[in-house]
Amino acid sequence: MSNSYFLGVFDNESDIVAATRITRESGYDIHDVYTPYAVHDLPEAMGLKSSRLTWVCLMFALLGFSIAIFSQFWIAGVDWAVNVGGRPFNSLPAYLPVMFECIVLFGGLGVLFTLFVRTKLYPGKKELTIHPEVTNDRFVLAVELRDSAFDTAAITMLWEQYHVLEIRQLSEA
Amino acid sequence: MTHSTASIKMPRSVKQLLFGCMIFGLAIFLLGLFIAPKRIWPNFLIAEYYLIGLGLGATFFIAIQYTSNGGWATAIRRIPEAMSSTLTLAGVGILILFFGIHTLYEWSHEAVVAQDAILLEKRVWLNEPFFIARLVGYFVIWIGLSKVILKNSYQQDDDADIKYTRRNVRNSAIFILIGAYTVCLASFDLLMSLQPHWYSTIFGFLNIAGIFLSSLAMIAILIILLRKIGYEHIFTADHLQTVGNMMLAFCVFWVYMWVSQHMLIWYSNLPEETSYYIFRHFGGWGTLSLLNVVLNWLIPFFVLMPRFCKRHDKTMLQVSIVILVGHWLDLYIMVMPTVYGAYPMFHIWEIGPIVGMLALFFWAVFQRLKKHNLTPVNDPYLVESLPQHMSKHVTM
Numbered sequence: 001m002s003n004s005y006f007l008g009v010f011d012n013e014s015d016i017v018a019a020t021r022i023t024r025e026s027g028y029d030i031h032d033v034y035t036p037y038a039v040h041d042l043p044e045a046m047g048l049k050s051s052r053l054t055w056v057c058l059m060f061a062l063l064g065f066s067i068a069i070f071s072q073f074w075i076a077g078v079d080w081a082v083n084v085g086g087r088p089f090n091s092l093p094a095y096l097p098v099m100f101e102c103i104v105l106f107g108g109l110g111v112l113f114t115l116f117v118r119t120k121l122y123p124g125k126k127e128l129t130i131h132p133e134v135t136n137d138r139f140v141l142a143v144e145l146r147d148s149a150f151d152t153a154a155i156t157m158l159w160e161q162y163h164v165l166e167i168r169q170l171s172e173a
Numbered sequence: 174m175t176h177s178t179a180s181i182k183m184p185r186s187v188k189q190l191l192f193g194c195m196i197f198g199l200a201i202f203l204l205g206l207f208i209a210p211k212r213i214w215p216n217f218l219i220a221e222y223y224l225i226g227l228g229l230g231a232t233f234f235i236a237i238q239y240t241s242n243g244g245w246a247t248a249i250r251r252i253p254e255a256m257s258s259t260l261t262l263a264g265v266g267i268l269i270l271f272f273g274i275h276t277l278y279e280w281s282h283e284a285v286v287a288q289d290a291i292l293l294e295k296r297v298w299l300n301e302p303f304f305i306a307r308l309v310g311y312f313v314i315w316i317g318l319s320k321v322i323l324k325n326s327y328q329q330d331d332d333a334d335i336k337y338t339r340r341n342v343r344n345s346a347i348f349i350l351i352g353a354y355t356v357c358l359a360s361f362d363l364l365m366s367l368q369p370h371w372y373s374t375i376f377g378f379l380n381i382a383g384i385f386l387s388s389l390a391m392i393a394i395l396i397i398l399l400r401k402i403g404y405e406h407i408f409t410a411d412h413l414q415t416v417g418n419m420m421l422a423f424c425v426f427w428v429y430m431w432v433s434q435h436m437l438i439w440y441s442n443l444p445e446e447t448s449y450y451i452f453r454h455f456g457g458w459g460t461l462s463l464l465n466v467v468l469n470w471l472i473p474f475f476v477l478m479p480r481f482c483k484r485h486d487k488t489m490l491q492v493s494i495v496i497l498v499g500h501w502l503d504l505y506i507m508v509m510p511t512v513y514g515a516y517p518m519f520h521i522w523e524i525g526p527i528v529g530m531l532a533l534f535f536w537a538v539f540q541r542l543k544k545h546n547l548t549p550v551n552d553p554y555l556v557e558s559l560p561q562h563m564s565k566h567v568t569m
Contacts, residue, residue: 050480093435093436093439093440094436094440096432096436097436
């Protein structure tokens with residue numbers, strides 16, 4: 001299956017934000033917007049929904065919390081109870097540092113690997129560079145090109161209001 | 174375009190309420206000096222430290238923005254600036270506190286020190302003249318640097334010269350460096366030396382965390398108040414959210430410090446260290462210590478996590494009030510068990526000083542906000558701090 005995109009290359013921040021907003025509002029499907037740095041108003045202009053990764057992070061953190069609390073209780077209190085100067089075997093405050101570390105470790109790594117899986121990133125992956133100059137000083141708006149009925153003339157007119165520098169079509173093998 | 178602030182007018186009822194609270198606080202304080210001096214001085218210390226914290230935390234906030242070239246907070250900077258100006262009031266407060274040294278601090282009595290081997294050793298640091306000299310020194314540094322930073326910022330409003338920003342970056346760096354040391358030392362002097370046998374090296378950081386958290390909560394409250402009286406176009410939900418993010422971070426930092434101090438002392442179980450927590454671990458104080466963690470960490474942590482809570486005025490107002498009450502409780506637990514009583518008490522002596530001090534604080538902040546532009550109109554970073562449609566308007 002091949003994906004085709006219709007690309008508009010822009011020169012500055014305010015143009016790309018305005019162009020993105022008008023393109024979305026005109027009913028085109030925005031594939032993605034590529035910028036050399038994080039642009040403040042862009043997520044809102046693209047109509048991005050808030051990420052679900054935060055919930056994944058919370059789930060992993062709770063998993064880490066449960067593992068830490070269970071393993072410490074079980075090891076120190078049940079399986080290998082060692083009497084240290086008459087101190088109680090199980091004492092919650094003593095478990096806090098490991099609980100904290102496990103929450104951070106599981107939450108952090110869990111959300112990272114979830115991100116890799118969801119975005120299909122793996123070592124050695126060949127990623128398509130959408131436009132060579134996006135790594136330098138250009139802002140690129142990519143629209144999904146789904147069928148032959150796509151009205152390229154209309155979108156070109158739309159983008160010209162926002163000083164589009166270059167328009168091209170790109171197919172991903 | 175300038176944001177004239179002539180329209181900031183405190184309603185009469187609010188003004189009367191503030192003055193009423195100030196007079197109430199002053200009356201309770203004066204009454205307490207005669208009827209219950211042992212009760213009123215620790216409460217005055219709490220209120221005074223609270224005021225110092227709000228002023229210093231705000232100055233740290235400004236200094237962090239300058240040194241990091243942070244742009245987002247420029248539009249709201251007049252709020253921490255107004256808070257920072259209350260350091261002068263705190264300076265007056267510390268002069269009053271000097272009269273209570275003998276009621277508050279065990280080490281200030283020569284007779285007690287002479288019979289105490291540990292206090293004799295600590296006498297080099299903990300003696301009355303040096304104590305007073307140190308605190309005066311801290312305040313000279315704090316008020317001096319805060320005044321310089323504020324003056325540069327106000328002057329930039331008039332002539333739009335970038336040199337003021339450059340100067341303030343340097344002043345802020347100096348303030349952060351010296352301020353962090355002096356805040357730690359001030360917390361050792363004012364709070365930790367209430368129980369002079371006990372020591373904790375992390376005490377200063379715990380206090381910095383509490384101070385900064387309460388100042389952020391106060392900044393949030395002031396943003397919400399100004400939004401309510403019609404300045405939503407300057408103080409946006411974005412600013413509120415970012416302050417909320419910082420509050421979330423610092424409530425975690427506070428509890429991290431709190432647990433670090435508490436757990437290490439509990440774990441090593443050494444008599445000279447546990448002498449502090451033995452009061453605060455059981456009975457009524459134990460319950461309050463738990464409540465302290467709930468107010469300063471548990472509630473803010475879960476409320477501030479979702480994005481929509483941080484952008485919602487009412488939720489932010491409520492959570493900020495929870496944090497400010499929590500900060501008072503934090504100081505109450507640090508001060509009262511040592512100085513007064515084996516069980517917690519809450520009476521008119523506890524309410525008076527803090528209510529009076531907060532009324533004074535709000536009054537001073539609004540006086541200062543009225544005096545200058547509500548936003549630093551000529552700051553080079555202002556454009557970054559305002560919403561898009563606004564920034565075009567301002568740079569014209």
